[in-house]
Amino acid sequence: xxxxxxxxxxxxxxxxxxxxxxxxxxxxxxxxxxxxxxxxxxxxxxxxxxxxxxxxxxxxxxxxxxxxxxxxxxxxxxxxxxxxxxxxxxxxxxxxxxxxxxxxxxxxxxxxxxxxxxxxxxxxxxxxxxxxxxxxxxxxxxxxxxxxxxxxxxxxxxxxxxxxxxxxxxxxxxxxxxxxxxxxxxxxxxxxxxxxxxxxxxxxxxx
Numbered sequence: 526x527x528x529x530x531x532x533x534x535x536x537x538x539x540x541x542x543x544x545x546x547x548x549x550x551x552x553x554x555x556x557x558x559x560x561x562x563x564x565x566x567x568x569x570x571x572x573x574x575x576x577x578x579x580x581x582x583x584x585x586x587x588x589x590x591x592x593x594x595x596x597x598x599x600x601x602x603x604x605x606x607x608x609x610x611x612x613x614x615x616x617x618x619x620x621x622x623x624x625x626x627x628x629x630x631x632x633x634x635x636x637x638x639x640x641x642x643x644x645x646x647x648x649x650x651x652x653x654x655x656x657x658x659x660x661x662x663x664x665x666x667x668x669x670x671x672x673x674x675x676x677x678x679x680x681x682x683x684x685x686x687x688x689x690x691x692x693x694x695x696x697x698x699x700x701x702x703x704x705x706x707x708x709x710x711x712x713x714x715x716x717x718x719x720x721x722x723x724x725x726x727x728x729x730x731x732x
Contacts, residue, residue: 551666551677559626560645560678561665564718566627569667571721573620580723581613623667632713641711643686645678650710651686658709661686668718675716
């Protein structure tokens with residue numbers, strides 16, 4: 526038998542630590558761990574190592590070189606380099622905090638009688654009032670990929686789906702209004718996370 530119930534999502538605060546330029550950062554609810562898949566955690570670690578051992582030393586070297594080229598106030602290489610160093614250091618602090626709070630959850634772990642119930646790592650298929658089938662996978666805040674249907678476990682939709690089973694009917698309070706969702710399938714499988722790929726930055730010297 527289906528059941529209908531309502532969950533009110535808690536408002537999310539803005540992240541004031543700074544995730545780095547061009548990066549969407551979601552604040553974890555106070556007092557919670559950073560639930561994440563093993564692949565997601567590895568990507569954070571790979572980025573941290575890249576920043577610490579490759580990009581930061583490279584930018585520091587350029588800043589030192591640019592500092593000897595006359596008036597620093599009119600030295601574009603120096604000004605850009607210093608700004609980029611601040612961005613890198615902010616991102617390093619952010620990554621360290623996320624990694625320190627990380628709690629890895631394996632979606633493939635045995636779940637017993639909860640195998641068809643929605644928790645972190647679940648892939649959920651549901652229909653809305655239009656009857657269109659949607660599928661989402663609930664992942665960590667640093668693993669969001671909307672193009673692949675991967676949503677954060679703290680998102681309003683994930684919170685609405687939490688603990689639901691196939692056959693349940695839920696009331697989802699979306700920004701655009703209220704919608705009734707019907708759960709079709711809940712499954713758990715391996716979640717492949719894209720490896721960290723450094724974003725190319727403009728060369729400082731000669732610009």
